[in-house]
Amino acid sequence: MSSEDTTMRKALVQKVKELCRDLRKRSTRSERMFWNEVRNRRILGKKFLRQYPIFFEYLNQKRFFIADFYCHESQLVIEIDGKSHDYQKEYDELRSYIINNLGIEVIRFRNGDIENDIKEVLTKLKAVLGE
Numbered sequence: 001m002s003s004e005d006t007t008m009r010k011a012l013v014q015k016v017k018e019l020c021r022d023l024r025k026r027s028t029r030s031e032r033m034f035w036n037e038v039r040n041r042r043i044l045g046k047k048f049l050r051q052y053p054i055f056f057e058y059l060n061q062k063r064f065f066i067a068d069f070y071c072h073e074s075q076l077v078i079e080i081d082g083k084s085h086d087y088q089k090e091y092d093e094l095r096s097y098i099i100n101n102l103g104i105e106v107i108r109f110r111n112g113d114i115e116n117d118i119k120e121v122l123t124k125l126k127a128v129l130g131e
Contacts, residue, residue: 009062016053016064023051023066030080030111031068037122038069044129046071048078056102065095070104074129079108 027035031050038048052070054077056063069078077099081092096106107128109121 012062012064013055016055016066020051020053020066027051028080028082028111030082030114033114033118034069034078034080034109034121037118038125043122044126046073046129054099054102054104056098065099067099071129075104076128077104077106078125079106080111080114081108082111 027050035048035050037043038046041047049070049072050068052067053064054067054070056065067077068080070076071078079092092108099106105128107125109124113121
C-alpha cells in the first residue's frame with residue numbers, strides 16, 4: 001500500500017469517526033431507550049458500542065456501514081429500524097448479507113418494538129447472545 005493510500009484511509013477513518021459522533025448526538029428516542037438498557041455491560045456482561053463503523057473492502061476500495069449498536073465479543077450488530085426502512089428493504093438485506101459475510105450476525109428491531117415492549121426486545125437479545 002502506498003503512502004498516499006495510507007493517508008487517504010486515515011482521512012476516511014477520521015471522517016467516519018466524526019460522522020459516528022454526530023449520529024450519537026442525534027440518536028432517536030428508540031436508540032436512546034435501547035442504549036440505556038444495554039450500556040455498561042447490563043446485558044449478560046456484554047459490552048455494546050453505539051454508532052459503530054464496520055469497514056470492508058469492495059472493488060479494492062475501503063467502504064463502511066455504521067451499525068446502530070455493535071457487540072464485538074459476540075460479533076453482533078443490532079439495527080433499530082424506523083419507518084424509512086419500510087422503503088429500503090433490499091438495501092437492508094444487502095447490508096446484512098455483507099456484514100454476515102464478515103462473520104458478524106445482524107438482528108433488527110423496530111422502533112415500535114422498543115418503545116412499546118423493551119422487555120421483549122431484551123429477552124430476544126439475550127436469547128441471541130446466549131447461543
